[in-house]
Amino acid sequence: MQLDLKKLFESGDQPLNFQYDLDLTDLEQWGEKPFGTPVALKGRVVNRAGIVTLTYSADVAYSTKCARCLEPIQDAMHMEFTHTVVRQLNQESDDDYIVVPNGLLDMDELATDDISLELPIRVVCSEDCKGLCPVCGVNLNKETCDCEVPTWTPGHRNPFEDLL
Ligand SMILES: [Zn+2]
Ligand SMILES: [Zn+2]
Known part of the structure; x- marks a missing residue:
């Protein structure tokens, strides 16, 4: 979904609310595609004194295998994100900001990146x-x-470390 923030940047008294399901069935994680259920996204964008802030939550359900015992796991994570959205950067080094030169924010892409970064490297039962x-x-x-x-020689890498 594209969020049109042009009005918000200009006048800014009306917050923009959004809520939709994001399809992540093609996203790979933990060596498989564990997101069979769409991710529920819910959030709002507000302009307070010229500072445009996006806050949203994502409920991510997944089904995968335990990284240690390989038993199936079905669970869900609740995640929350906050970003400052700008139309242009004043300082090039500041990459905490989301830059939307044309006022259009690609919410699908942003949420996919945010969720990928937030997911644990592996899950255990x-x-x-x-x-x-x-x-x-x-x-x-x-x-x-x-x-x-x-057994292994102390000082050498434990060959079974990955399984522990
Ligand atoms: Zn396990
Ligand atoms: Zn055994």
């Missing part, structure tokens, strides 16, 4: 998830096994 046995592959949350836990 629980912080105490024991993961899979690196030798026999059983889910150690559900079963135990008699495998020798492999």
Whole structure:
């Protein structure tokens, strides 16, 4: 969705409210496409004394696998974002600002970027998830096994670090 902020920049007494569903089914994360349900976006843009501020929330539902034990996970995250929107930058170094020279803000693109940055690098079913046995592959949350836990030389990289 494009938000037309031209009026808001000019007169600015009426806030612009918006609410819609963003389709992120093609967005890849955690090695798959976990966003089967559209993301609910809701927000507003206000002009206070010439400062145009966008605030919005995103409810992101996802279904993926635990990074440790590979069990399915279905969950949702509530995210909130705030940006200052300007028509031109005074200082080139300030990239916290969203620049919309023509007054049109591509909300889909902005929200996709914001959400991607906010997502965790990986998700686990629980912080105490024991993961899979690196030798026999059983889910150690559900079963135990008699495998020798492999050892490694101190000071060298643990080859099983990624699984821990
Ligand atoms: Zn797990
Ligand atoms: Zn084992």
